[in-house]
Amino acid sequence: MIVQLLTGALGSVGFGMLFHIKPKYLPLAALGGFWGWLVFLLCRELWGGVFFPTLAAGFAVDVYAEILARVCRETSTSFFVTSVIPLIPGSTLYYCMSSIVEGDMLNAWRYGRDTFLYALGIAAGMSIAWAICYFTRKVHESKAV
Amino acid sequence: MQPITQYLPIFLDMGDELLSSGAEIFRVEDTLNRMGYACGAVQMNVFVITSSIVITMECPDGNARTQTKRVRGNGGNDFTKLEKLNDLSRSFCSQPCSPADLRQRLSEISRTRPTPFEQLAGSILAASSFAVFFGGNLKDGLFAGLAAVLIRLLHKFVRPVCMNEVTFQFVASFLTGCFICAGCRLFPFLHMDKVMIGDIMLLIPGLMTTNAIRDILIGDTISGVMRFIEAILLAAILALGFIGAICLFRRF
Incomplete structure (x- = not known):
């Protein structure tokens, strides 16, 4: 588990380099990858399943990215994308297709469904966080006026 | 004073660059809207999808102009470029510069590439x-x-x-x-x-x-x-x- 957290963080850094974020933000990308996977693991312990843990992790990562975006005065996209990388369902996609090769349709369907649920969970989590951030910003602005 | 429609082709290129550096659709629309209003447009209508950009700009003198751009690249990610574009739009909104100036700054940014x-x-x-x-x-x-x-x-x-x-x-x-x-x-x-x-x-x-x-x-x-x-x-x-x-x- 520790290994996963560390390699997840390293993977985030790798993608950060690939996506050309500024070198001074690479440690933040690592922290983001670590944080996202930590939330995912904790929630999976708590609730089980796939959808709700990824939803929570997507939410947590987007909040992290929004906070950093305010602090560093940069776009939240670059922090969000690099931090969310460990959650991307590469392994379920692989097992889905290896099941297809072996003719095991039951497992293929199960892994395929998980792959989709991961993607949906991340997107839904981030959309919820995004909506809340927008809302607080508007409330803030209307108070200022 | 140059007509503000001169900004239009530059905005289109800017949108293209934003899309190809990994910006979300709403971010591109928002940025172009803000920049348009900053340089004096009465009304900006920006419509962006992943493969095309349409901008209609209404000038204070009552004229309007529409221009579209087909976007061919399919969305890479280059966050250094994205940040630079973001900075450019922010500084443009607080202090608009001339079209030639904007064009030059944009083409400087579009040269950034990861090694x-x-x-x-x-x-x-x-x-x-x-x-x-x-x-x-x-x-x-x-x-x-x-x-x-x-x-x-x-x-x-x-x-x-x-x-x-x-x-x-x-x-x-x-x-x-x-x-x-x-x-x-x-x-x-x-x-x-x-x-x-x-x-x-x-x-x-x-x-x-x-x-x-x-x-x-x-x-x-x-x-x-x-x-x-x-x-x-x-x-x-x-x-x-x-x-x-x-x-x-x-x-x-």
């Missing part, structure tokens, strides 16, 4: 870490890194001669799959599934899928659907490439 070395190092690091992340050991990680070098090379030399992204995806995943299968045949102590997953992470359109669903959820439905179908296609082709390689190596 090949950075990309190579990033790919190797990512593939190796994810091979270990999904349960491989250190040797699997190293071999996944080696395969990542192959992916990078394919990207550099094969991508330009491929018809489109889908063709390239097939070629890349098939050849990478063959490489990994051959490697695992030569060195039986490697875990083929872990190595493959590590390298799949580099090719999988996972971000694209997430972005597509996000776009749909927040209301940019057309872009979301377009991107979603593209992502599904790429994922299917990726699976096909790897399945092809596995089947081929199973025959002997």
Whole structure:
């Protein structure tokens, strides 16, 4: 588990380099990858399943990215994308297709469904966080006026 | 005082650059709207989807002008460029500069590219870490890194001669799959599934899928659907490439 957290963080850094974020933000990308996977693991312990843990992790990562975006005065996209990388369902996609090769349709369907649920969970989590951030910003602005 | 419609082609190029550096649809629309109002337009109508940009600008003198741009590139990610574009739009909104000035600053930004070395190092690091992340050991990680070098090379030399992204995806995943299968045949102590997953992470359109669903959820439905179908296609082709390689190596 520790290994996963560390390699997840390293993977985030790798993608950060690939996506050309500024070198001074690479440690933040690592922290983001670590944080996202930590939330995912904790929630999976708590609730089980796939959808709700990824939803929570997507939410947590987007909040992290929004906070950093305010602090560093940069776009939240670059922090969000690099931090969310460990959650991307590469392994379920692989097992889905290896099941297809072996003719095991039951497992293929199960892994395929998980792959989709991961993607949906991340997107839904981030959309919820995004909506809340927008809302607080508007409330803030209307108070200022 | 120059007519403000001179800004229009520059805005279109700016939108193109934003899209190709990984900005979301709503961000592109928002940025172009703000910049338009900043330089004095009475009304800005910006419509952006992943493959085209339409801007209608109404000037204070009552004239209006519409211009469209077809966007061909399909969304890479370059966050240094994105930040620079963001800074440019922010400084333009607080203090508009002349069209020529804006054009020059934009073309300076569009020249920023990640160095090949950075990309190579990033790919190797990512593939190796994810091979270990999904349960491989250190040797699997190293071999996944080696395969990542192959992916990078394919990207550099094969991508330009491929018809489109889908063709390239097939070629890349098939050849990478063959490489990994051959490697695992030569060195039986490697875990083929872990190595493959590590390298799949580099090719999988996972971000694209997430972005597509996000776009749909927040209301940019057309872009979301377009991107979603593209992502599904790429994922299917990726699976096909790897399945092809596995089947081929199973025959002997």
